[in-house]
Amino acid sequence: MTSPQPPRRPSGQPRVPENYDPADFVPFAVTVDLAVFTVRESRLHVLLVERGEEPYLGHWALPGGFVRPRESAGQAARRELAEETGLSPDTVAGLRPEQLRTYSDPDRDPRMRVVSVAYTALVPDLPEPRGGGDAAQARWTPYDELGRLAFDHGRILADGRRRIGAKLEYTCLATAFCPPEFTLGELQQVYETVWGVVLDRPNFRRKVLTSPGFVEPVEGPPRRTGGRGKPAALYRAGAATALHPPLLRPEGRTTP
Amino acid sequence: MTSPQPPRRPSGQPRVPENYDPADFVPFAVTVDLAVFTVRESRLHVLLVERGEEPYLGHWALPGGFVRPRESAGQAARRELAEETGLSPDTVAGLRPEQLRTYSDPDRDPRMRVVSVAYTALVPDLPEPRGGGDAAQARWTPYDELGRLAFDHGRILADGRRRIGAKLEYTCLATAFCPPEFTLGELQQVYETVWGVVLDRPNFRRKVLTSPGFVEPVEGPPRRTGGRGKPAALYRAGAATALHPPLLRPEGRTTP
DNA sequence: CTCCTTAATAGTCACATTGACTATAAAGGC
């Protein structure tokens, strides 16, 4: 059952299950960590902040921080995202960080027992973070140029990447990586970048356009230049959230 | 970043982010809750325990309990599953509770701040729990006969059900509901029960048998009686873990 | 022992989706 008689105060004497030694009890700290992804120049990037204190001083880490006494982990995730990344309030307001999983290894933080609830968020390319809150600086880093990160953040990012790769298959999530109006070529870039594959353009196009509610055409000026070549039509995200049938990645290989 | 200067002891004065009032700080308790599902008599059942204390005294709740100082949430989940359900050690040893998500609403426990990491587990029908640990009693309850559960456990079960329904589509997880050797009819029962639909038998059969590694035939006595009718061949779970292409539920409706 | 019921297994056929291609259209740079 949940929480049988937790200590009311650190000095209280809780009723505990057998084999449980009250002397071992220490409070847990609960934090959130954010795995924020974007696609930039056809490469997957993640948002990192530089740690300003020990342990891992000077190392790169995921943005995040404590969950406060009166907020949920989800609220903390949105707050930290705004505080630490320096993204515009408008940008942050549109994001829906999604819970990834919780990391609770007893030794994941050398100082004390910290349980962290990790979230993923997908953003379009535009914003360049500057760092805020207590993060020394924040920046986008290509996913495949990551060095060793603080704590278990490397593992969190690997889990996050696998998750978003899978979600691209059966949800309309890919549009979250794109600006409000985008071309099908840009959308395809998202898939190719996250999955690390090359897709056939006409087939991709057909699949997206025949999936009801995935994208809807933008009426106005039906074109826009990306440089040379024929101008592409613009689309925006549709109302659908799931993709039926799914858009499976080639070969069924789950990129590890 | 993760855990910038947490309080070392309840009286310590931590460095905190702006807008953060140290006086508000209270330690979090961290628990695990288990959503254990089985299929019994063509109905989805969940494992519940009766609470022996306030709050929610006498209400039914999910098995679970505190995460101990030196164990991870996953270890706690396995331990509680063994302690509180009274399932045989052999049965429990084969289970791989999978993390569902973390529930952290500030008011989910009226006594104090409790963050709970929820897990799902799927078991074959056989075992009848007796309750152990500090659970007054434990029993299987049909999913659609649930009353109001303690805390937010009703919501956890709803999330867990949705998750396993989705995982049946693209993983080989369904075999976890079956005994070591099973017929294709039993496997189909699992899908029909969890999804709440009726499937075409020949088509289901074809799909399962052509999915490499989903099931493998048992050599020995190639039959077994379930009552009347032609005896069915026996199979056991194969080595595959993912299903490519997936076995999509009819109509693409995500049972809410 | 024969017929009837029940359930498993085998097989068929049309249709939808997909992967691999080919062809055409509309821009910019010389």
Next chain:
DNA sequence: GCCTTTATAGTCAATGTGACTATTAAGGAG
């Protein structure tokens, strides 16, 4: 104008799936 580049249109075969029909192998009733 011609070449390059990119978007868009369309074709065709292989595959997977939904809806069926047929056959096989039990147990039970008479």
